[in-house]
Amino acid sequence: MTQTTPGAGSSPTRWGILATGKIAHSFARDLALVPGAELAAVGSRREESAQAFAAEHGARTAHSSYEALVEDPDVDVVYVASPHSLHLEHAALAFAAGKHVLCEKPLTLTTADAEAMVALAREHDRFLMEAMWTACHPVVRRLRRDLADGRFGTPRQLHAELGFRVDAAPTDRMLDPALGAGALLDMGIYPLTLAHLLLGEAEELRATAVLSEAGADLDVAVVGRYPGGAVATMTASMTSWSSRAAAIATDRGRITLEDFHHPAYALFTPFDDGGSNDDVGLGEPVRIEGDEPVIGSGYGNEAVEVQRCLAEGLRESPLVPHAQTLTLMRQMDDVRAQIGVRYAADAG
Numbered sequence: 067m068t069q070t071t072p073g074a075g076s077s078p079t080r081w082g083i084l085a086t087g088k089i090a091h092s093f094a095r096d097l098a099l100v101p102g103a104e105l106a107a108v109g110s111r112r113e114e115s116a117q118a119f120a121a122e123h124g125a126r127t128a129h130s131s132y133e134a135l136v137e138d139p140d141v142d143v144v145y146v147a148s149p150h151s152l153h154l155e156h157a158a159l160a161f162a163a164g165k166h167v168l169c170e171k172p173l174t175l176t177t178a179d180a181e182a183m184v185a186l187a188r189e190h191d192r193f194l195m196e197a198m199w200t201a202c203h204p205v206v207r208r209l210r211r212d213l214a215d216g217r218f219g220t221p222r223q224l225h226a227e228l229g230f231r232v233d234a235a236p237t238d239r240m241l242d243p244a245l246g247a248g249a250l251l252d253m254g255i256y257p258l259t260l261a262h263l264l265l266g267e268a269e270e271l272r273a274t275a276v277l278s279e280a281g282a283d284l285d286v287a288v289v290g291r292y293p294g295g296a297v298a299t300m301t302a303s304m305t306s307w308s309s310r311a312a313a314i315a316t317d318r319g320r321i322t323l324e325d326f327h328h329p330a331y332a333l334f335t336p337f338d339d340g341g342s343n344d345d346v347g348l349g350e351p352v353r354i355e356g357d358e359p360v361i362g363s364g365y366g367n368e369a370v371e372v373q374r375c376l377a378e379g380l381r382e383s384p385l386v387p388h389a390q391t392l393t394l395m396r397q398m399d400d401v402r403a404q405i406g407v408r409y410a411a412d413a414g
Contacts, residue, residue: 096362109135150246204356219318229303
């Protein structure tokens with residue numbers, strides 16, 4: 067099936083949202099702020115849920131099935147917002163219908179399934195991007211470029227933590243291993259991604275965790291060794307309120323992000339040669355901001371990247387390339403093996 071390239075010229079990019087959970091609402095709110103974006107349709111397994119979502123966010127059409135959503139001729143690209151364990155199935159529906167896909171992170175539960183999704187995108191000649199908005203965030207992009215250019219010295223250590231208390235029924239997707247539950251895939255992917263973006267591909271990861279009775283990882287700690295001798299510590303939690311902070315120590319000073327999950331800016335504090343780490347010899351802090359504005363909570367920036375890629379006829383994003391997504395999937399497979407978390411998809 068062929069279709070015209072959305073986002074080209076003055077035509078809006080017509081979005082369809084598959085599923086109506088919390089993340090879908092967050093994405094829809096930001097999408098309303100994106101120039102050239104149009105929420106054409108939403109699909110849910112329950113008609114009343116689709117209708118309510120469409121009414122709240124201004125979607126033109128509400129579909130009572132995912133099949134009807136992907137077959138909608140007024141939809142160019144589908145944002146897959148279903149639980150992790152269903153991503154491959156739902157992306158496959160969209161590709162078969164000739165639609166491009168932005169798939170919520172993590173792309174799938176396992177590397178094997180992620181590779182299968184990438185293969186399907188190529189088979190159908192469709193665009194695919196993991197919805198890893200951190201990689202599209204203006205502040206993170208600027209910080210990544212400045213570090214690569216050596217502006218703040220050589221990074222030697224990184225720490226990042228993300229977590230919040232999850233009070234939900236055992237059958238909730240956040241706690242049910244059958245739905246890909248666990249702190250690693252929901253939260254730990256963000257510190258792992260930040261370290262990958264700022265330090266490069268990990269050379270070694272070591273992990274420990276506390277699991278629920280059902281086998282879901284509730285608290286995870288990962289240490290990693292990265293190119294050039296850099297090291298990182300990364301934590302994720304579903305039982306406590308972490309700071310959401312990140313810090314990068316270099317041979318010239320320290321970079322801090324008060325909230326790396328939704329950063330407004332980063333701050334570099336230089337240290338004078340011969341100084342100490344007790345506030346003696348500190349230089350003037352340097353504020354690091356993005357080159358373009360953050361759209362909404364940051365989900366809007368990943369939508370902008372999708373539309374830019376579609377307008378240029380690309381099939382993957384240089385900001386979130388397939389190779390990067392697969393690398394991080396392999397890292398999470400490795401961590402899960404170390405902490406003893408298994409999904410049904412691992413048997414495939």
